[in-house]
Amino acid sequence: MNAPASAPLIDVALMKMKKAIVCCELAPGEKLKVAELSKAYGLSSSPIREALNRLTQDGIVEASENKGFKVAPISKEDYKEISRLRCLLETEALSESIQHGDDEWEAAVLGAFHRLNLIEKKLTGSTLALDDEWSARHKAFHFSLFGGCSSHLLLRMVDSLFDRAERYRRFSAHQRVKSRDKSGEHQALMNAALERDSEKAVVLLRNHITSTLDRVVEAIDRQDATLQ
Template sequence: MSSIGLSFGENPAGERPRSLTSAVQERLRADILSTRLLPGQKLHIAGLAKQFSVSLAAVREALSRLVADGLVQASDQRGFRVSPVSSADLKDVTQTRVDIEGLALRRSIERGDQEWLSSVERSFATLCAVPHTYPDDPTHHYEEWVVRHRVFHRTLVNACGSQWLLGFRDVLHEQSERYRRLAIRRNTEKSRNVEAEHAAIVHAVLKRDADAAVAALSKHFMTTMHLVELATAKASGGGNAG
């Protein structure tokens, strides 16, 4: 790619990055979450600066921001690398996400008005309107589905009334996204009916059945965890990821 201006489009929120550093940060974030940059992969500042046609300082600042987000690790002796993955971390991320997002969903069901319920229905219908994976390549998510999937899950908890809770939830979602992408790269999701899993959550939400909704959400997250474990076992011959 020849320049940062030509390489970076709008971010998922639809806003242009405010600076070259922000643009580098968002591109690296996207590449890490999509696993185009693999867990444990070294990130060479000079190479990235050349690739993106920006200064070393811009790349270094972008990487430092991603360290704060937990997506990149820094070492005085070894530089930067994509944060590794592991079975223990996967279980920790998943269980914590079940706890945090389950609480946010329960509060949303208690506090959400009719407009929120309608937004849940709309986001689910929008998600169902695009394929889960590319028809000719089931090992890669259809990119528009990824965007709509993120919006759908965020919509489910938007009425919880706590910015702190939503902030923690967003961090956990981002961490789990890398693991989910690893599962589909190994094609372990081929027998999964993701739409049915989402539908079960929505059905319970629309009935305002908080217990059933949280149970369906937890099952959804745990299914992803088990498929990631299967994927990493296939990749390593039975060992842990990372």
């Protein structure tokens, strides 16, 4: 989620702020003042403002004529909708990949799983859940599964929703009270995909997404309880 050194200033601002929001460094509901962000990132106000407008389109920033910009709040309703759409779109991308994926697709899935498994052997618990490199490899694994999908529009929509869901996953990881065998879930999902068992793979992916939904809802409920 880091922009290359030679990237346009708007892309630099976009990547920096997107990472800060997804990682919950900029808290849900926090006001985003252009002048303060410009100073923090060493950029002029123009790329900052344009990046904020783009993040508004992505759904992780809210804009108001009177109140400016703020980080989009977290809510159970929002995440339920994100999860519902992920189940619809990601299972479609996965089904197409299983149907059309070739030898290169299979090799890419195996490689992405191996890289994810390597870092999981080094990290444990909340350290793993909040690690940036694990998050990058986790996303790479999921998108390797979709690598046989030919619809660029579908994959762009999946990518946007995945990033929005990542903010919630990070939020819940800060409050995690139950362990989860995500590695086992990933391996079962990979095996079903490589066995070309589309029906089983779709069920596993849907369960994988809804399991995270359950944990996010619990985390939001715990936070709300502490505020009462």
